[in-house]
Amino acid sequence: MRNKFILFIVFITFQSVNAQAIEKIGEEFLQNFHNKKYDVCTTYLDASILTQLNEKTLQEIQSQLTLQIGDFIKINSHKKDVINGKKSIVYHTDFSRSKIDIRLTFSEKDKIIGFFFTPSSESNKVFPQTPKPPFDYPSEEVNFINPIDGNTLAGTLCLPEKWTFQTPLYVLITGSGAQNRDSEIYGHKPFAVIADYLAKNNIASLRLDDRGIGGSSPGKNTDTSENFATDITAAFHFLEGRGFTNIGLIGHSEGGAIAAMVAAKEEKIRNIILLAAPGLPGNELLILQNKRILEVSGVSPEQIKEDLKLKSYFFNFVRTYKGNQFAEDAHKALNNFFIENKNTDSKKAQELISHRLIQQTNPWMVYFLKSTPTEYLKQLKIPVLALNGSLDTQVTAKENLEAIRKALLQAENKAVEMVEIPGLNHLFQTAKSGSPSEYEEIEETFSPKVLELIKNWVHKHQKTYT
Known part of the structure; x- marks a missing residue:
C-alpha cells in the first residue's frame, strides 16, 4: 500500500x-x-x-x-x-x-x-532497470501548489521526444507511506522505470514527491488518503492549465484507490490504470494481508489464527467506531475481548498489546480501516486497466480484483480489462514467495511484461480520443 x-x-x-x-x-x-x-x-x-x-x-x-x-x-x-x-x-x-x-x-x-x-532510503546497489542519463527525451522539474491544503508539490514531467498536448499523459500515484517521486524502496525506483519506459513509447508522465519528501512541503499528522487525493487533483489541474488534454492516472496500491477517488470527481480524466489497487474494505484487506505475510514467513497456523482473531476484532471496532474518546473506548473494547476469549496472557501483557494497537491507529490508519474503495469504483464509466501479481501478499490479487470487477460491473462500465499476472509480487517483480523480505533481493525492479501490457493498453485507448 x-x-x-x-x-x-x-x-x-x-x-x-x-x-x-x-x-x-x-x-x-x-x-x-x-x-x-x-x-x-x-x-x-x-x-x-x-x-x-x-x-x-x-x-x-x-x-x-x-x-x-x-x-x-x-x-x-x-x-x-x-x-x-x-x-x-x-x-x-x-x-x-x-x-x-x-x-x-x-x-x-x-x-x-x-x-x-x-x-532504507540508502542503497549501495544499482539495479539493472534503473534509468541512467543522458535521456533521449525531454524532462522538466515542476512545482505547484495544492490550493485546497496549501502545500507545495514537486515532481518530474517526462515527455516523449515528439510530444503534443494531445499525447497521453499519466500522473503516477505512490502507495502508502511517504515516498519520493521514484516510489523508491530498498534501492528500487519503479516509478523512474515506468516513466522512462513510457517516454520511450510516446507516453508522457508526471511523478511527484509525497508530502514532506524531496521537494514537496510537509503535510499534517492528520493527513489521510482524502488529503493525498487533493494533491493528485491539483496535479491534474496543473497539467490541464499547461494545455494537456489527454490526462490519465496510474496508481500503485493505495495510489490505485486514490486514482479512483480523483477520477470519480474529475470528469475530464480519460482513463486510469490500477496497479495492485485495493478493492476490499480496508479492514478486510489488512486481515488478508497479515494472513498472507505471516504464512509466507513460516508462522504456524495456530499463531496466525490467534493473531488474526485479535486483529479482526480490533479492525472491526475501528471501522464501526463513532465516538469521540477513541483511546479510552478502544482500551475497554480490547479488555472485553480478552475476557470473552479467556486470554491467558497476564494483565500487564494485555495492556501492552492494547497500547501497541491503539498507538498505531493514527488518522491515516483509521481512514484506511473505514475505507470502501468500491464506493468510488462504482462511479467510473471511463476505461480501467486493473493489474495484480498472483504472489502479491500485501494486496491479494484474487479477492481484490474480484471486488474491483464487481464494482465496475455495477457501474455498467464496458471498458474494463483485468489481469492477474502469474509469479509477480506487490511491486510487480518476478518473485518466489511474494514476501516483502524478497523485495530488495530481487534484481528486477518492474516486470517488462507489465510495462508492455500498460503501453499496449494506453495506445489502444489513445485511438478512442484521436
Whole structure:
C-alpha cells in the first residue's frame, strides 16, 4: 500500500527539539537495544513515552524485527534530519535480510521521544532497470501548489521526444507511506522505470514527491488518503492549465484507490490504470494481508489464527467506531475481548498489546480501516486497466480484483480489462514467495511484461480520443 504495511513499529511523540550532540546518544541506545539490554535502553527515553515504550515493548519490537528482517548487523552511517519540523537522527543500518532506516527523535533534554523503522532510503546497489542519463527525451522539474491544503508539490514531467498536448499523459500515484517521486524502496525506483519506459513509447508522465519528501512541503499528522487525493487533483489541474488534454492516472496500491477517488470527481480524466489497487474494505484487506505475510514467513497456523482473531476484532471496532474518546473506548473494547476469549496472557501483557494497537491507529490508519474503495469504483464509466501479481501478499490479487470487477460491473462500465499476472509480487517483480523480505533481493525492479501490457493498453485507448 504505500509500503506502510511492511513498516514495523511506530512510537512517536512530537515535541519541540533542539538536538545537539545526540548522534552518540542514539548509537548507544541502538547498541543496547540490539544487545537486548532493554533496562539500559529505557534510561535514554523521555518519561512521556515510557508507558508505551518500556522493557517489554522493546523486547516485542525486536522479536518482530527479527521475524521480518533478521538479525542486526551494523550501523552504516547516520544523518541529521527533520520530520514535520522536528530534529532527529536517521541511522542507516544492515540487518541480515534487509537494510533499514532507524529514526530517533529527541527532546530538548536529549531524551528519545520517537523510535521507528522504515525501509532504507540508502542503497549501495544499482539495479539493472534503473534509468541512467543522458535521456533521449525531454524532462522538466515542476512545482505547484495544492490550493485546497496549501502545500507545495514537486515532481518530474517526462515527455516523449515528439510530444503534443494531445499525447497521453499519466500522473503516477505512490502507495502508502511517504515516498519520493521514484516510489523508491530498498534501492528500487519503479516509478523512474515506468516513466522512462513510457517516454520511450510516446507516453508522457508526471511523478511527484509525497508530502514532506524531496521537494514537496510537509503535510499534517492528520493527513489521510482524502488529503493525498487533493494533491493528485491539483496535479491534474496543473497539467490541464499547461494545455494537456489527454490526462490519465496510474496508481500503485493505495495510489490505485486514490486514482479512483480523483477520477470519480474529475470528469475530464480519460482513463486510469490500477496497479495492485485495493478493492476490499480496508479492514478486510489488512486481515488478508497479515494472513498472507505471516504464512509466507513460516508462522504456524495456530499463531496466525490467534493473531488474526485479535486483529479482526480490533479492525472491526475501528471501522464501526463513532465516538469521540477513541483511546479510552478502544482500551475497554480490547479488555472485553480478552475476557470473552479467556486470554491467558497476564494483565500487564494485555495492556501492552492494547497500547501497541491503539498507538498505531493514527488518522491515516483509521481512514484506511473505514475505507470502501468500491464506493468510488462504482462511479467510473471511463476505461480501467486493473493489474495484480498472483504472489502479491500485501494486496491479494484474487479477492481484490474480484471486488474491483464487481464494482465496475455495477457501474455498467464496458471498458474494463483485468489481469492477474502469474509469479509477480506487490511491486510487480518476478518473485518466489511474494514476501516483502524478497523485495530488495530481487534484481528486477518492474516486470517488462507489465510495462508492455500498460503501453499496449494506453495506445489502444489513445485511438478512442484521436
